[in-house]
Amino acid sequence: MTADTPNESPDRQDPAQAASAPVAVIGGGSIGIAFAIVFARAGRPVRLQEPDETRRAAVPGLVAGKLADLAAYDLLDEPVDAVAARIAVVGDLAAAVAGVAYVQECAPERLDLKTALFAELDRLAPPGAVLASASSAITASSFAAGLAGRDRVLVVHPGNPPFLIPVAEVVPAPFTRPDVVAAAQAILSQAGLSPVLVHKEVEGFVFNRLQGALLREAYCLVRDGVASVEDIDTIVRDGLGLRWSVIGPFETVDLNTQGGIASHAEKMGPAYARMGAERGQNDPWTPDLVATVAAERRALLPLDRWGERVAWRDRRLMSLVRHRRSENPT
Ligand SMILES: NC(=O)c1ccc[n+]([C@@H]2O[C@H](COP(=O)([O-])OP(=O)(O)OC[C@H]3O[C@@H](n4cnc5c(N)ncnc54)[C@H](O)[C@@H]3O)[C@@H](O)[C@H]2O)c1
Known part of the structure; x- marks a missing residue:
């Protein structure tokens, strides 16, 4: 890793091509630091800009430590030094962004x-x-709306x-150009990430909205004396979360019920509606909404392949459980 600014120039100005x-x-x-590792691991030269001098001095050691851990777990295809050498740590913003195809702001x-910061960028x-x-x-709408170049700004x-x-x-504002969204997706995919396009700007996007729904209920359950903090973490770690590392919540209920998700909604919808109402939430799973969700699931998995997929899920879980046992023998 170097402490000065390299002078690579981009292949061309079109970020999708670069x-x-x-x-x-x-x-x-x-x-x-984590994003710098992602891009450097994928072969990109990275300028990591940090204004705080003390933190800047600490960054190379922190990067090296994480790279060494990745290497120890066989998650690095090259020697640590080769990846670290692609990351230049700089203090100056102009030097950081000169000639780049993509800027990932992490302030x-x-x-x-x-x-x-985006006005400067x-x-x-x-x-x-x-x-x-x-x-x-x-x-992005809330921090970039006034910029001349707002059409190249989005959230990743x-x-x-x-x-x-x-x-x-990947969360564009209404003013973000489609080719910018496509370029961001291409750059992220090239770096080994799995970009998911969020269609509307909502606070917290999708990840934190889902996490928030679970956390809000978890706080209520602790407040009401239903379960301890440790109990809730156990239920997620050894229950919901274990399953969710193989399949998401829609696929979970689709595979848990004979007849798939439409059948699940029919059987369990009223109970879930009552639980929501108890918390002041009134967002029933209407027949139209259930039909939309079920149609998407059936396009992904026709019911005649349901049993095969349940067996696949079980084998994925077996593999995970075996791994957990080998890491934590009892
Ligand atoms: N921590 C998470 O779990 C997480 C997950 C996803 C997204 N994010 C988001 O990523 C961003 C960064 O989060 P973090 O947890 O790394 O924060 P952090 O506080 O750990 O790091 C922010 C860094 O930015 C530096 N900084 C301060 N002012 C700056 C400026 N004007 N220009 C450039 N750098 C500046 C700080 O010195 C610090 O090193 C935030 O927007 C955060 O919400 C965080």
Whole structure:
């Protein structure tokens, strides 16, 4: 890893074409470091900009430590030093973004800070560069609407840490150009991530909305003395979460019920509606909504392949359970 600025120039200004062009990561906190590793691991030169001098000095050691851990778990295809050498840690924003195809902003989650920072990024970054924010909840509309180059701004919200959790939510504002969205998706895919396009800007996007729904209920259950914090974590870790590492919540209920998700909604819908009403939520699974969800599931898995998929799920779980036992023998 170097402490100066390399002078690679992008292949060309069109970010969708610039598969080997450098990227900038802005902010050397936990997410910035992790994104730098993601891009460097995929072969991209990375400029990691961190304004705080003390933190900047700490970044190379932190990156090296994470790369060494990845290597120890066979999750790095190259030697640690080869990957680390692609990451240049810089203090100057202009130097960080010169000639890059893509900027991944990972500064603190504050609207005023992101608004000012994106004004600077729009001024300094090459006109063809995509400007992406790692924002967890703040939308691009709220910090980029006033920018001349707002049509190249969007949110790319990662899981933490993105070098292990591949999903990245791609959340354009209504003013983001479609070719910018496509370029961001291409760059993320090339880096080994799994971009998911979020169709509307809502606070918290999808990842944190789903997490929030579970957390809100978990807090209520603790408050009402139904279960302890430890009990709830056990139920998720050894129950829901174990299953969700193989299939999502829709596929879970689809495979749990003979007849699939439509049958599940018919049997369980009223009980779930009562649980929601108890919490002041009135969003019933209407017949139309259930029909839409069921049609999507049936397109993904025709009912005549349901049994085969249940067997697949069980084998995936067997593999996971075997792995957990080997890591944690009792
Ligand atoms: N931590 C998570 O689990 C997580 C997950 C997904 C997304 N995010 C989002 O990613 C972003 C970064 O989160 P984090 O947890 O790494 O934060 P962090 O506080 O750990 O790191 C932020 C870094 O940005 C630096 N910084 C401060 N002002 C800056 C500026 N003006 N320009 C550039 N850098 C600046 C700080 O010195 C710090 O090193 C936030 O928007 C956050 O919501 C976080």
